[in-house]
Amino acid sequence: MLEKNRLRIALQKSGRLSSESYNLLIKCGIKINFQHNQLIAFAENMPIDILCVRDDDIPGLIVDKVVDLGIVGENVLEEKLFIKDNVKKKKFYNLLIRLDFGICRLSLAIPKNSAYYGLDSLKNKRIASSYPNLVTQFFYKKSIPFKLCILNGSVEVAPRAGLADVICDLVSTGTTLEANDLKEVQTVFNSQACVICRLGHIENSKQIIINKLMNRINGVIKARESKYIMLHAPISKLNEIISLLHGAENPTILKLAGEKNRVAMHMVSSETVFWETMEKLKSLGASSILVLPIEKMLE
Numbered sequence: 001m002l003e004k005n006r007l008r009i010a011l012q013k014s015g016r017l018s019s020e021s022y023n024l025l026i027k028c029g030i031k032i033n034f035q036h037n038q039l040i041a042f043a044e045n046m047p048i049d050i051l052c053v054r055d056d057d058i059p060g061l062i063v064d065k066v067v068d069l070g071i072v073g074e075n076v077l078e079e080k081l082f083i084k085d086n087v088k089k090k091k092f093y094n095l096l097i098r099l100d101f102g103i104c105r106l107s108l109a110i111p112k113n114s115a116y117y118g119l120d121s122l123k124n125k126r127i128a129s130s131y132p133n134l135v136t137q138f139f140y141k142k143s144i145p146f147k148l149c150i151l152n153g154s155v156e157v158a159p160r161a162g163l164a165d166v167i168c169d170l171v172s173t174g175t176t177l178e179a180n181d182l183k184e185v186q187t188v189f190n191s192q193a194c195v196i197c198r199l200g201h202i203e204n205s206k207q208i209i210i211n212k213l214m215n216r217i218n219g220v221i222k223a224r225e226s227k228y229i230m231l232h233a234p235i236s237k238l239n240e241i242i243s244l245l246h247g248a249e250n251p252t253i254l255k256l257a258g259e260k261n262r263v264a265m266h267m268v269s270s271e272t273v274f275w276e277t278m279e280k281l282k283s284l285g286a287s288s289i290l291v292l293p294i295e296k297m298l299e
């Protein structure tokens with residue numbers, strides 16, 4: 001039974017966002033024992049209940065205040081809570097943080113062998129999509145007429161099946177488009193997973209938990225983006241070495257026992273350290289170069 005005073009969070013039950021959403025909560029220190037096919041899970045060490053639902057239902061659960069927080073793609077949020085531009089914008093939720101996963105774009109694509117000379121070539125074409133609102137808004141703004149064909153899945157097969165001339169669907173690596181002989185011609189909307197919060201009064205005890213969770217999520221994201229770098233370097237090359245490591249701030253310089261001309265450097269870098277950078281560091285005389293992942297980070 002769900003208790004009113006426990007924070008309720010909606011996650012996608014099974015799909016593209018599920019494992020990263022669950023893992024994020026677990027990395028935030030929430031102890032939850034997820035069972036396969038379980039629709040509700042209770043945290044053991046914090047007053048938090050998790051509702052596992054279809055992602056399409058998350059915006060509605062937030063608007064209806066059934067849950068306090070939700071993790072969902074911005075594409076689904078925009079589509080489900082779409083308001084026409086000429087209607088006064090109404091706020092339905094607060095976006096608390098973008099999560100840097102579920103990164104994709106809603107794009108227009110056409111068969112590879114079709115000619116494309118800009119959006120005008122899509123005039124009056126049949127467009128298959130699961131995102132009727134986003135597609136309609138995009139073409140309305142460009143004053144380009146089109147015919148909509150709504151499909152809830154397998155949109156990429158629509159041109160081959162003779163259902164549509166164009167598709168508007170999510171793209172990430174482009175593999176699905178490639179496999180279906182389609183080419184991407186225009187991005188309509190960029191998206192990633194985010195945490196949203198319901199509007200309205202939130203009890204103090206819940207707000208404290210939300211704040212704690214947001215701080216931890218921030219820490220997890222920062223840690224994911226950062227690396228801990230350790231190396232030994234000749235003192236004469238310190239400046240050149242530091243300038244190679246963009247995003248590394250205030251390195252700690254430590255003496256090396258028995259070494260006069262070399263020191264140890266420790267630093268946190270907010271950027272990926274590529275093999276090429278490591279090779280350049282080595283050519284500057286650096287040695288024992290270690291790049292380590294960071295698990296948690298509080299600044």
Ligand SMILES: Nc1ncnc2c1ncn2[C@@H]1O[C@H](COP(=O)(O)OP(=O)(O)OP(=O)(O)O)[C@@H](O)[C@H]1O
Pocket residue numbers: 012013014015016017053054055056072073074075076101102103104170171172173191192193
């Ligand atoms: N290829 C992709 N790469 C990265 N993120 C993606 C990709 N495809 C979809 N997403 C993101 O993940 C979300 C969920 O995608 P998924 O395919 O699991 O949805 P679904 O089939 O509608 O799931 P559900 O059964 O929950 O309704 C999308 O709304 C989008 O934000």
Ligand SMILES: O=P(O)(O)OC[C@H]1O[C@H](OP(=O)(O)OP(=O)(O)O)[C@H](O)[C@@H]1O
Pocket residue numbers: 016153154156169170171172173174175176177
């Ligand atoms: O550009 P790509 O990396 O190939 O990704 C794009 C595909 O990913 C999503 O589908 P998903 O695989 O989640 O399956 P679904 O359509 O059944 O939800 C999306 O609907 C595309 O079909």
Ligand SMILES: [Mg+2]
Pocket residue numbers: 054055056
């Ligand atoms: Mg869905």
